[in-house]
Amino acid sequence: MDARALWQRYQDWLYFHEGLGLYLDVSRMRFDDALVESLRPKFDKAFADMAELEKGAIANPDENRMVGHYWLRNPDLAPTPELTQEIVQTIEQIESFAEKVQTGAIHPPRASRFTDVISIGIGGSALGPQFVAEALSPDFPPLKIHFIDNTDPAGIDRILTHLRNSLSSTLVLVISKSGGTPEPRNAMIEVKKAYAGQNLDFAKYAIAITGVDSNLDKVAKSEGWLARFFMYDWVGGRTSEMSSVGLVPAALQGVDIRAMLEGAKEMDDATRIPDVKNNPAALLALAWYYSGNGRGEKDMVVLPYKDSLLLFSRYLQQLVMESLGKEKDLDGNIVYQGIAVYGNKGSTDQHAYVQQLREGVPNFFATLIEVLEDRQGPSPEIDPGVTAGDYLSGFLLGTRQALYENHRDSITVTIPQVNSRTVGALIALYERAVGLYASLINVNAYHQPGVEAGKKAAAVILDLQKRVVDVLQKEKSALSLAEVAEKAGSPDEVEAIYKILRHLHSNQRGVVLKGDLAQPSSLTVSIN
Numbered sequence: 001m002d003a004r005a006l007w008q009r010y011q012d013w014l015y016f017h018e019g020l021g022l023y024l025d026v027s028r029m030r031f032d033d034a035l036v037e038s039l040r041p042k043f044d045k046a047f048a049d050m051a052e053l054e055k056g057a058i059a060n061p062d063e064n065r066m067v068g069h070y071w072l073r074n075p076d077l078a079p080t081p082e083l084t085q086e087i088v089q090t091i092e093q094i095e096s097f098a099e100k101v102q103t104g105a106i107h108p109p110r111a112s113r114f115t116d117v118i119s120i121g122i123g124g125s126a127l128g129p130q131f132v133a134e135a136l137s138p139d140f141p142p143l144k145i146h147f148i149d150n151t152d153p154a155g156i157d158r159i160l161t162h163l164r165n166s167l168s169s170t171l172v173l174v175i176s177k178s179g180g181t182p183e184p185r186n187a188m189i190e191v192k193k194a195y196a197g198q199n200l201d202f203a204k205y206a207i208a209i210t211g212v213d214s215n216l217d218k219v220a221k222s223e224g225w226l227a228r229f230f231m232y233d234w235v236g237g238r239t240s241e242m243s244s245v246g247l248v249p250a251a252l253q254g255v256d257i258r259a260m261l262e263g264a265k266e267m268d269d270a271t272r273i274p275d276v277k278n279n280p281a282a283l284l285a286l287a288w289y290y291s292g293n294g295r296g297e298k299d300m301v302v303l304p305y306k307d308s309l310l311l312f313s314r315y316l317q318q319l320v321m322e323s324l325g326k327e328k329d330l331d332g333n334i335v336y337q338g339i340a341v342y343g344n345k346g347s348t349d350q351h352a353y354v355q356q357l358r359e360g361v362p363n364f365f366a367t368l369i370e371v372l373e374d375r376q377g378p379s380p381e382i383d384p385g386v387t388a389g390d391y392l393s394g395f396l397l398g399t400r401q402a403l404y405e406n407h408r409d410s411i412t413v414t415i416p417q418v419n420s421r422t423v424g425a426l427i428a429l430y431e432r433a434v435g436l437y438a439s440l441i442n443v444n445a446y447h448q449p450g451v452e453a454g455k456k457a458a459a460v461i462l463d464l465q466k467r468v469v470d471v472l473q474k475e476k477s478a479l480s481l482a483e484v485a486e487k488a489g490s491p492d493e494v495e496a497i498y499k500i501l502r503h504l505h506s507n508q509r510g511v512v513l514k515g516d517l518a519q520p521s522s523l524t525v526s527i528n
């Protein structure tokens with residue numbers, strides 16, 4: 001297509017949301033009208049499925065759950081008055097709590113007000129809050145947020161070291177929908193010890209965000225924590241940013257959560273329209289389906305040309321890949337579905353891997369996120385009549401063109417500014433697009449069976465570690481790895497036992513490995 005024809009295609013397929021000032025450009029995805037027509041029945045079903053979902057259908061059949069994240073920003077949509085009331089009250093409680101913390105009405109025992117907040121959580125209990133903090137937190141927030149989103153001891157140490165003189169004015173959010181995920185539990189226990197080490201009563205600094213009566217809720221209740229906020233079983237972790245999971249950390253930082261909810265609601269109203277060309281989420285689902293032949297054959301490279309949106313791709317990794325990456329479809333067929341997501345930010349990534357995108361293996365489509373406002377306030381000239389923002393915009397447009405010229409497709413999402421409303425709208429846009437696309441490919445977007453496998457395997461390793469340590473403690477002389485495996489009753493698990501013992505040996509846990517480390521079978525092991 002020549003430039004004139006492309007300009008016409010751009011205009012034919014352009015979606016513009018006047019209220020949000022959001023544009024969606026799918027013109028550089030080379031689908032044709034025949035594909036759009038062929039997908040019409042699938043889209044009709046996707047729109048019907050989505051309407052039922054919003055009415056409270058069991059849209060997550062594998063876990064027999066409703067899917068209600070859209071109700072969080074439009075409580076009247078909830079299927080019962082009780083749920084509507086709960087959603088409304090939760091938002092009010094969060095606003096009131098954050099206001100009291102910021103004014104000092106709620107303050108720590110030894111300080112006039114809280115200055116920092118440690119947010120402990122993983123997956124959807126971290127990625128949404130991290131994305132929103134990076135995108136929307138003020139330069140000098142009322143409380144500065146620090147995330148512990150793993151069970152890495154060194155990672156926990158880093159946060160606690162940075163805060164070693166501020167723990168007495170630091171709130172701790174422990175976020176876990178299930179209330180039992182090992183990583184946040186481990187971090188909570190370590191942080192609790194750090195508070196105890198400074199003679200600080202952890203309960204007076206701690207807030208639980210979890211499911212009612214979860215293990216975490218029981219701990220928070222029995223220990224009398226400062227506050228408890230709840231989330232519902234019909235909100236998935238990867239769609240929980242508009243629940244207390246995202247709203248509590250955001251509100252504590254001074255983010256306008258009402259505007260974020262409003263932006264999401266405005267986008268929901270737009271993505272509810274059962275007409276592909278006039279529904280931005282349907283246009284995204286169409287573009288994804290075309291690009292990967294409905295089988296995820298191409299990766300989604302997410303390139304926001306705005307530093308503050310750096311974590312959007314990490315957020316989308318969970319939202320897209322945990323929703324769509326499924327072995328079976330809703331009829332039980334083995335399908336191995338999904339769309340891989342990666343990316344950081346432009347133009348930075350142009351100096352990292354865009355070389356491969358431009359000339360290498362054509363196994364992707366790009367999603368460029370354009371923000372029209374360069375900065376708040378005027379920019380100095382870099383060259384006569386040219387600013388740094390002109391360069392950034394030029395790099396985005398240039399990359400889009402350079403990719404397209406070499407038959408690499410791209411989508412461009414354009415927002416006027418990064419603010420609470422547009423961030424809420426972006427989140428809602430992709431939540432809906434994932435839901436519609438999941439219908440097109442007939443998978444359940446709302447469960448995550450594959451993650452359980454990893455959790456179970458980790459539990460087996462920890463059980464094996466206990467048995468191996470028992471064996472060594474009973475033995476007086478050093479043993480070979482094979483002898484340890486035999487005595488632990490797991491003769492075939494020699495390699496796993498070797499890895500466990502090497503880890504213990506590397507961390508001064510009393511395990512002594514002797515022999516040639518390059519020849520593991522030659523090693524003998526004992527415990528002090």
Ligand SMILES: O=P(O)(O)OC[C@H]1O[C@](O)(CO)[C@@H](O)[C@@H]1O
Nearest residue numbers: 123124125176177178181237451
């Ligand atoms: O909030 P929880 O229950 O600790 O779960 C954390 C994350 O683990 C998962 O359950 C599996 O990755 C995610 O869906 C979820 O966001």
